[in-house]
């Protein structure tokens with residue numbers, strides 16, 4: 277039985293020059309995950325967690341109390357350890373530079389979707405937390421700048437998510453495979469339960485909000501029809517599964533094989549999901565597990581970001597399914 281703490285120390289030892297900063301950040305995330313897990317688990321018993329906060333975030337989304345709480349939890353846990361130089365979040369208007377002696381001298385920045393799947397909070401359906409870590413570009417010793425956050429996903433040094441599902445799991449990569457840890461609340465420990473996770477090349481699930489069908493581009497409509505056709509060789513029709521939490525839909529497809537799609541639509545002409553907080557970290561995990569992520573055609577990790585809250589169309593999952601969707605999109609352009 278190996279704990280996440282032991283695993284982090286073991287991995288750090290494999291890099292003789294490592295300063296322990298990345299390990300410290302991962303420990304902050306582990307602590308945040310435990311706090312968010314605790315509060316989600318008793319959400320129905322208190323007025324503090326369920327419901328709307330009364331505010332909107334800068335992207336015009338209604339903020340739930342848990343969105344705000346998870347965001348503050350992450351920020352506080354990171355500030356307390358002083359291992360990151362800056363923080364950017366779906367819930368904040370702009371990035372935060374941790375402008376203290378330690379913050380200015382830290383090497384990394386962290387980006388997060390602190391609470392993914394907001395619409396599921398009040399109805400006891402699983403939600404998640406997503407994080408993405410980069411080495412800063414600006415000189416150590418100065419406050420971080422916007423360019424530190426606008427790096428292509430290929431530059432990520434670590435990324436992962438926590439899924440607060442039937443059990444709570446933390447899944448992450450540092451660019452050397454993907455490992456999953458299940459939380460044992462009685463011990464307060466994450467235990468390595470899913471070493472070297474690998475996404476099947478083919479899958480049997482497709483995950484997309486089909487209620488929005490009429491708003492989708494023709495290539496996506498045709499791909500959906502393809503998923504529904506009868507074909508023995510490719511084991512179609514595939515099953516439709518859509519939780520409405522990217523983290524949970526991705527997690528299922530990672531384990532079982534499948535594709536998650538949030539395309540452009542007449543409602544969301546640029547797509548809905550955020551490149552920096554959702555697209556890049558999930559794309560990094562997908563590729564590290566042998567899967568694939570595109571904006572329909574191009575690799576998500578190669579996109580050069582231009583703004584913090586940038587949205588993208590997102591296709592992620594089993595390689596052969598993502599390739600198939602791409603072929604349908606290309607046919608229509």
Ligand code: AHG
Nearest residue numbers: 389391392393394395485520521522
């Ligand atoms: P968030 O709760 O962080 O804003 O993200 C919600 C995202 C994603 O998790 C989910 O798959 C998708 O939005 C659901 O959107 P629809 O309700 O439009 O299907």
Ligand code: MN
Nearest residue numbers: 337343366394
């Ligand atoms: Mn949101």
Ligand code: MN
Nearest residue numbers: 389392393554
């Ligand atoms: Mn999200």
Ligand code: MN
Nearest residue numbers: 366389391392
């Ligand atoms: Mn969110």
